[in-house]
Amino acid sequence: KKHAMGQTKSKPYRRPSQKKRTAAPDTHPPPPTVTTLTRCRRPEAATSTVEGSSLMGVAVTTRGALITAGIDGTVATYDADGSTLIGAHAAACNRVRAAADLVLSCSRDRTARLWRRHEASFVEAARFEGHALNVVDCALSADGRSVATGSRDYAVRVWDAVSGQQKLATSRIPRNVVTCLAWIPGSTALLAQGSEDLTLRVWDARDAQTRPAQVFAGYTYFPVSLGASSPDGHLLATGSKGFAAGQGCEVRVWDRRKATEAASSQHTLLFQSSSGHSQDVTGCVFLGHNVAPAETSSVLATCSKDGTLKVWDVDRGAEVVPSPGLLAVPHPAPVFTDLGVLDAPDAPPQDAQIAGGRPVVLAATTFQGGLYGFDDRLALAAVLPPDDEDEAVGASWGPPSPRS
Numbered sequence: 001k002k003h004a005m006g007q008t009k010s011k012p013y014r015r016p017s018q019k020k021r022t023a024a025p026d027t028h029p030p031p032p033t034v035t036t037l038t039r040c041r042r043p044e045a046a047t048s049t050v051e052g053s054s055l056m057g058v059a060v061t062t063r064g065a066l067i068t069a070g071i072d073g074t075v076a077t078y079d080a081d082g083s084t085l086i087g088a089h090a091a092a093c094n095r096v097r098a099a100a101d102l103v104l105s106c107s108r109d110r111t112a113r114l115w116r117r118h119e120a121s122f123v124e125a126a127r128f129e130g131h132a133l134n135v136v137d138c139a140l141s142a143d144g145r146s147v148a149t150g151s152r153d154y155a156v157r158v159w160d161a162v163s164g165q166q167k168l169a170t171s172r173i174p175r176n177v178v179t180c181l182a183w184i185p186g187s188t189a190l191l192a193q194g195s196e197d198l199t200l201r202v203w204d205a206r207d208a209q210t211r212p213a214q215v216f217a218g219y220t221y222f223p224v225s226l227g228a229s230s231p232d233g234h235l236l237a238t239g240s241k242g243f244a245a246g247q248g249c250e251v252r253v254w255d256r257r258k259a260t261e262a263a264s265s266q267h268t269l270l271f272q273s274s275s276g277h278s279q280d281v282t283g284c285v286f287l288g289h290n291v292a293p294a295e296t297s298s299v300l301a302t303c304s305k306d307g308t309l310k311v312w313d314v315d316r317g318a319e320v321v322p323s324p325g326l327l328a329v330p331h332p333a334p335v336f337t338d339l340g341v342l343d344a345p346d347a348p349p350q351d352a353q354i355a356g357g358r359p360v361v362l363a364a365t366t367f368q369g370g371l372y373g374f375d376d377r378l379a380l381a382a383v384l385p386p387d388d389e390d391e392a393v394g395a396s397w398g399p400p401s402p403r404s
């Protein structure tokens with residue numbers, strides 16, 4: 001219709017009908033809970049030649065516990081019940097190992113000590129004395145019957161874990177300054193050892209040998225960390241000394257089956273990477289089959305003073321880049337000192353877990369005093385925050401060289 005003024009009457013506006021919108025379902029699972037650990041400190045009554053809260057070594061046990069070696073000499077355990085002091089050395093503790101209810105530690109005080117779990121605490125079961133200099137590394141056989149120690153005094157010693165007595169004559173080679181040590185999985189007799197003389201040696205603990213059973217040579221910078229593949233022990237991996245300019249810092253994997261005493265590196269070197277880390281490769285462990293992305297026994301994890309954690313596929317000879325958020329730590333500029341892996345990597349932990357039922361299968365320590373536990377997906381499960389007193393200095397200069 002038209003109005004008198006000649007205008008057409010407009011129809012009233014009606015809002016179009018709208019259907020009620022529903023939110024799309026969230027298909028992303030909530031982020032896993034990260035357990036914050038409480039630091040275990042050295043008793044005031046205990047004396048030590050070194051102070052500080054830097055953590056120099058770590059081991060992971062089937063009981064769901066993380067065992068740490070402190071620069072202040074402390075050996076501590078972190079589990080679902082909290083933190084517990086196992087014991088203390090008179091000087092800095094360099095490394096710690098674990099098997100079943102046993103914990104082994106070694107120190108600049110020239111000793112190694114074996115601790116045995118007794119109900120809710122630990123007691124010292126044996127003390128191993130005889131080295132003339134710093135005991136750099138130690139190893140505990142899978143059956144818990146034998147202990148091996150390596151020192152800057154050129155000596156590798158094998159001990160009876162029950163009596164504390166040395167089992168065999170000392171294996172000593174001139175200039176064999178021991179830098180790292182490990183029992184070879186699947187054997188209670190074979191022992192691998194790295195040295196500052198640019199070699200990796202394998203000893204047979206059944207014989208009082210003055211010569212090693214196998215030698216791997218060809219290093220430009222000496223190995224400072226060592227790992228062996230489980231459960232066969234066919235592969236040996238090392239991480240080398242390095243510098244800020246990226247010199248050294250090599251990750252090498254050797255095939256022990258191809259080696260003889262006089263074998264050359266050309267025939268036994270399976271994998272080498274010199275482009276991954278830019279400072280000392282301080283931790284080197286093989287991951288088990290139940291740890292992503294370890295589908296074979298030749299997946300390797302390494303850590304470095306440069307603040308990086310890396311995963312390597314040895315078969316493909318390449319670095320594996322984890323998904324975003326995995327194998328990551330929440331604190332800046334960590335100076336990593338060691339890596340520990342579940343001592344039975346192909347079996348889940350038996351008892352209580354640190355992080356709400358999630359197994360902690362890989363752990364890393366830092367010079368700033370940080371401790372980080374990762375689950376079987378390599379997601380962060382537990383964290384001991386760096387100690388404020390050491391955080392700044394650790395980022396600037398890192399751990400001292402074991403020269404004493």
